[in-house]
Amino acid sequence: MIRIANGQGFWGDWLEAPVRLIEQGPIDYLALDYLAEITMSIVQKQKQADPNLGYARDFPPLIQRIAHRIRERGVKVVANAGGVNPIACAREVRRLAPHLKVAVVLGDDLFHRLGELLDKGHSLSNMETNEPLAAIRDRILSANAYIGAFPVAEALSTGADVVIAGRCTDTALTLAPMIHAFHWQPDQWNLLAAGTIAGHIIECGAQSTGGNCQVDWQSIPDMANIGYPIVEAEPDGSFVVTKHSGTGGRVTSDVVKEQLLYELGDPHNYITPDCVADFTTIRIADAGPDRVRVHGIQGGPRPPMLKVSISYSWGYKAIGTLVYSWPQALEKARAADCIVRERLAQLGLRFDEIYTEFFGVNACHGPAAPPSSDPPEVQVRIGVRGMDRKAVDRFTRELVPLVLSGPPTATGFGDGRPPVREVVAYWPALLPREEVTTRVEVIE
Numbered sequence: 001m002i003r004i005a006n007g008q009g010f011w012g013d014w015l016e017a018p019v020r021l022i023e024q025g026p027i028d029y030l031a032l033d034y035l036a037e038i039t040m041s042i043v044q045k046q047k048q049a050d051p052n053l054g055y056a057r058d059f060p061p062l063i064q065r066i067a068h069r070i071r072e073r074g075v076k077v078v079a080n081a082g083g084v085n086p087i088a089c090a091r092e093v094r095r096l097a098p099h100l101k102v103a104v105v106l107g108d109d110l111f112h113r114l115g116e117l118l119d120k121g122h123s124l125s126n127m128e129t130n131e132p133l134a135a136i137r138d139r140i141l142s143a144n145a146y147i148g149a150f151p152v153a154e155a156l157s158t159g160a161d162v163v164i165a166g167r168c169t170d171t172a173l174t175l176a177p178m179i180h181a182f183h184w185q186p187d188q189w190n191l192l193a194a195g196t197i198a199g200h201i202i203e204c205g206a207q208s209t210g211g212n213c214q215v216d217w218q219s220i221p222d223m224a225n226i227g228y229p230i231v232e233a234e235p236d237g238s239f240v241v242t243k244h245s246g247t248g249g250r251v252t253s254d255v256v257k258e259q260l261l262y263e264l265g266d267p268h269n270y271i272t273p274d275c276v277a278d279f280t281t282i283r284i285a286d287a288g289p290d291r292v293r294v295h296g297i298q299g300g301p302r303p304p305m306l307k308v309s310i311s312y313s314w315g316y317k318a319i320g321t322l323v324y325s326w327p328q329a330l331e332k333a334r335a336a337d338c339i340v341r342e343r344l345a346q347l348g349l350r351f352d353e354i355y356t357e358f359f360g361v362n363a364c365h366g367p368a369a370p371p372s373s374d375p376p377e378v379q380v381r382i383g384v385r386g387m388d389r390k391a392v393d394r395f396t397r398e399l400v401p402l403v404l405s406g407p408p409t410a411t412g413f414g415d416g417r418p419p420v421r422e423v424v425a426y427w428p429a430l431l432p433r434e435e436v437t438t439r440v441e442v443i444e
Helices: 016-023 037-049 059-073 086-096 111-119 133-139 150-156 172-182 189-202 253-260 329-346 389-395
Strands: 002-008 029-032 076-079 102-106 140-145 162-164 230-233 239-242 276-278 283-286 292-295 298-300 305-325 353-359 377-386 421-432 439-443
Touching: 002 016, 002 172, 002 189, 016 029, 016 059, 029 172, 037 140, 037 305, 037 421, 059 076, 059 086, 059 162, 076 150, 076 172, 086 102, 086 162, 086 439, 102 150, 111 133, 111 140, 133 140, 133 305, 133 421, 140 421, 150 162, 150 172, 150 439, 172 189, 172 230, 189 230, 189 239, 189 253, 189 276, 189 292, 189 298, 253 283, 253 292, 305 329, 305 389, 329 353, 329 377, 377 389
Parallel strands: 002 029, 029 076, 076 162, 102 162
Antiparallel strands: 002 230, 102 439, 140 305, 230 239, 239 292, 276 298, 283 292, 305 377, 305 421, 353 377
């Protein structure tokens, strides 16, 4: 049996979680999941500005902080913190923790190969709209194939203390240690599906130990010290989801089932680069306090195509807010929205979209929200999006003036004009897997 913990569900997750996982009890592998589609575009822009960046910058200082525990306890760290620059990330880890052996997984970054792939006849058309990639070719910010767990397992076989990947699947961070430790083969579909589902359960960190949980959330103990998830995996593909004893949170079959439904499409066909997992075969049972046993999982052959995550620039946006207090808070907020829209029209400014929300009234639930005729306070949030940066910038100068020239009791404007930000859009595509060649390098 091996213990695989996940201490980060996204870039920005609780910094103390991986430290506590490695200090508060036994684990063999520490998985850290940093990447999302939007993250890839952020790190690509960072790399374009500085060739030494392009990775999750929280990661190297974290490894420095726990480096002595990694060696002392024999824990292997597996992370997709490399973003679009895994080698730079690895070098920074080596600089901060020079006694650790670091391996990187390369080959997922297709940004500089797009011309070659298009010339070969791969349209990389949008999976949802079927538009050809040529429609956005000059606005692309990043392009990465989702690679699976076997290259990560290969990196573990080098004896590395820390394995850094780019855009591998989230589930691969958990599946790879199982492949490495149990010597699972590429055609053992049921085992690979079991490891994939284990990874799916813990990939979002504390979301599988009671965080962001709808089931009786008020009674979840000590969420300030919530324990992050651990999978106790067996060679036959069965596993137990748990957490360190004495930590906050809760692990029950209900909590695990909530996480299983996260980002789930067809439950019979959960497609990954390593296999297709059938969620309808999962068997779940409570196996003691904060222990859930999962078994019986079946899977099928991996697909011939890999998914490619492409991000591209889609204009600019700006979002500003003001707060109005009682009485007539909602009436004031709606009047402010009308004034801003009229002034924009008088300036002849056009946007792809103008969107207004009224927080405290209906921003989260829209028309399903219960009526609130005279709330004590309302925040009006107005956003615009368009291709013309100058027009968006002009909008940012129309909100704060309402403090003196609009309805009374406006507040919440201390930060001044809102910033103009680039809008990054997502373009999913497919590519034959033989076009993606991975490799492992050990950074000395």
